[in-house]
Amino acid sequence: MVTLHFPIAILLTLLHQAEPRVETSVFVLKGQDVRLNVQTNVTLQYVDVLYWKFNRSDNVVKYPPKVTFERYQGRVEFSEGNLSLLLKNLQEGDSGLYDAVVSGNKDSNVAAYLIKVQVRVMPPVLTVDSNSTINDTCTCTHNKLDYMLYKLHSRPDCP
Ligand SMILES: *[C@@H]1O[C@H](CO)[C@@H](O)[C@H](O)[C@H]1NC(C)=O
Ligand SMILES: *[C@@H]1O[C@H](CO)[C@@H](O)[C@H](O)[C@H]1NC(C)=O
Ligand SMILES: *[C@@H]1O[C@H](CO)[C@@H](O)[C@H](O)[C@H]1NC(C)=O
Ligand SMILES: *[C@@H]1O[C@H](CO)[C@@H](O)[C@H](O)[C@H]1NC(C)=O
Ligand SMILES: *[C@@H]1O[C@H](CO)[C@@H](O)[C@H](O)[C@H]1NC(C)=O
Numbered sequence: 001m002v003t004l005h006f007p008i009a010i011l012l013t014l015l016h017q018a019e020p021r022v023e024t025s026v027f028v029l030k031g032q033d034v035r036l037n038v039q040t041n042v043t044l045q046y047v048d049v050l051y052w053k054f055n056r057s058d059n060v061v062k063y064p065p066k067v068t069f070e071r072y073q074g075r076v077e078f079s080e081g082n083l084s085l086l087l088k089n090l091q092e093g094d095s096g097l098y099d100a101v102v103s104g105n106k107d108s109n110v111a112a113y114l115i116k117v118q119v120r121v122m123p124p125v126l127t128v129d130s131n132s133t134i135n136d137t138c139t140c141t142h143n144k145l146d147y148m149l150y151k152l153h154s155r156p157d158c159p
Helices: 008-015 144-152
Strands: 024-029 034-036 049-054 058-063 076-078 085-087 096-103 107-118
Touching: 034 107, 058 076, 085 096
Parallel strands: 024 107
Antiparallel strands: 034 085, 049 058, 049 096, 076 085, 096 107
């Protein structure tokens, strides 16, 4: 699981910045979890409601009272203590913008993350050994592997 922390210096700078803020890009491997923290010092007033949203339109959770919207039930966990959102078992379709908005007398953006879910790419299974016994294995049967090895070593002819 990846936890995102803003260095204190940056956090303090952000506290004095007006919104909108640039979103933080996060790359996550498919199937992993990621915790998104609010990026400012949020103190909810009694009129305030916090929303975590996806792609600006889908509501993920709101608080208070704590509600996880239907599409996200079982896939996210919201922490009331620090207002962070845990996204679990991310899939490619979960890529997009996640932001947190506090709605009170006015809306204020308190976090924005651009999540990019990546599929782990397997390295190709091809090992080249300088001591390989190509000469022995290239039997000119013209099967694909022989041909590949033959091309790879640019040998003029099969023995
Ligand atoms: C957060 O804000 C509250 C109220 O404005 C303040 O009392 C508190 O010290 C702040 N915390 C930090 C870590 O800045
Ligand atoms: C927020 O709370 C959750 C659950 O209690 C915890 O796992 C996480 O580490 C906390 N994040 C921060 C930045 O404190
Ligand atoms: C969310 O937004 C991103 C970036 O604009 C887009 O690539 C993605 O398809 C959107 N996802 C959904 C489910 O709308
Ligand atoms: C390659 O062959 C030489 C001589 O037989 C041997 O000393 C060396 O350890 C071999 N290298 C590898 C990577 O197998
Ligand atoms: C492989 O063939 C090349 C020339 O075709 C030869 O120089 C080399 O000694 C041979 N290697 C082995 C391991 O037979």
